[in-house]
Amino acid sequence: MLTTWTTVAVLQAIFLMFLAAVSRAAAREAVQPETSRKVLHTGAGLLTLVLPFVFRDLWPVALLAVMTAAALAVIRLLPAMRMRFGAAAYRVGRSSYGEFYFLLAVVALFWLAEGQSALLFTIPVLILTLADTAGALAGSRYGRCWYGSLHKTVEGSIAFAAIAFLCALGPLLLWTSIGRAESFLIAATLALLVTLIEAGAWRGRDNLLIPIGSYILLRCFLPLTHGTLVACFTAALVLILVIASCVVYLRRGMPWMKSSRSLPMRST
Numbered sequence: 001m002l003t004t005w006t007t008v009a010v011l012q013a014i015f016l017m018f019l020a021a022v023s024r025a026a027a028r029e030a031v032q033p034e035t036s037r038k039v040l041h042t043g044a045g046l047l048t049l050v051l052p053f054v055f056r057d058l059w060p061v062a063l064l065a066v067m068t069a070a071a072l073a074v075i076r077l078l079p080a081m082r083m084r085f086g087a088a089a090y091r092v093g094r095s096s097y098g099e100f101y102f103l104l105a106v107v108a109l110f111w112l113a114e115g116q117s118a119l120l121f122t123i124p125v126l127i128l129t130l131a132d133t134a135g136a137l138a139g140s141r142y143g144r145c146w147y148g149s150l151h152k153t154v155e156g157s158i159a160f161a162a163i164a165f166l167c168a169l170g171p172l173l174l175w176t177s178i179g180r181a182e183s184f185l186i187a188a189t190l191a192l193l194v195t196l197i198e199a200g201a202w203r204g205r206d207n208l209l210i211p212i213g214s215y216i217l218l219r220c221f222l223p224l225t226h227g228t229l230v231a232c233f234t235a236a237l238v239l240i241l242v243i244a245s246c247v248v249y250l251r252r253g254m255p256w257m258k259s260s261r262s263l264p265m266r267s268t
Helices: 004-027 033-048 058-077 079-085 098-113 119-142 154-175 180-200 206-221 226-253
Strands: none
Touching (some): 004 033, 033 098, 058 079, 058 098, 098 119, 119 180, 119 206, 154 180, 180 206
C-alpha cells in the first residue's frame, strides 16, 4: 500500500508531467490558447477527484496545493520557465489568477467536506472541471450575446448550466438513495444558481466561487422534501427569467452590451 508521502509525490508527478505535455503541444500551436488552458483545467480537475478517496486528512491536500502553487508561481514569474512550461496556461492574453483560486478552492472544499460524503466534494469539483470548461469553450466559439464588461456570454452560460445539471444528476442517482424526482430537482436548481455565480465572477474567481457555492447549495438541498425542492426550483427559475429579462432590456439601451465578436474571449 502506498504511503501518504508516496501518494503525494505520485500525484504531483502526474500533474507536472501532464502540464509539460500540454505546454509542449501548446507551444507548437497544435491547439488554441483557450483550448490548451481548458485541457489543463480539465485534467487537473479530474486528478483532483481522487483526493477524498486516497486521503483522509487535510494536510496532504494542503501540501499538494502548496507544491503546485509554488511550481505555477515559478513558471509564471520566470521568463525561461514560462516559455518552456507556461504555454498551456499563460497564452490566453488576459490577467487571471484562476489557477491559484482553483488550488485554494480544492483545499477549502476538502476541509468543508472532510468526514462527510465524498459526494459533497465530487459534485462541486465536477461542476468546476466540466461545466466551467464547457461554458468557456462554448462562449468563446459560439458566443454572440455578451453580458458586457464581464466578457461572458449567454451561450456560454447555457452550456455551463446544461453540463452542471448532468454533473450533479449523475452522482445523485448513482451514489445516493434520493428519489429520481428529488435528484432531478436538486440538480436543476443547483445548476441554475451556480450558473448565476459563474456569470458574475471574473478574473478566475469563478474557480473559487463555483465549488464553494456548489457545496453550500448542495448541503442546503440534500435534506429538503419534494415539495420544498419544487418551491426552490421554481424560485430559481423565476430568478433566472427576471435576470434574463433585465439583460435583454439593458442590451437594447446600452451599446456596450450588444453582440460583438471584437470583444475579448470569455473569461474563465
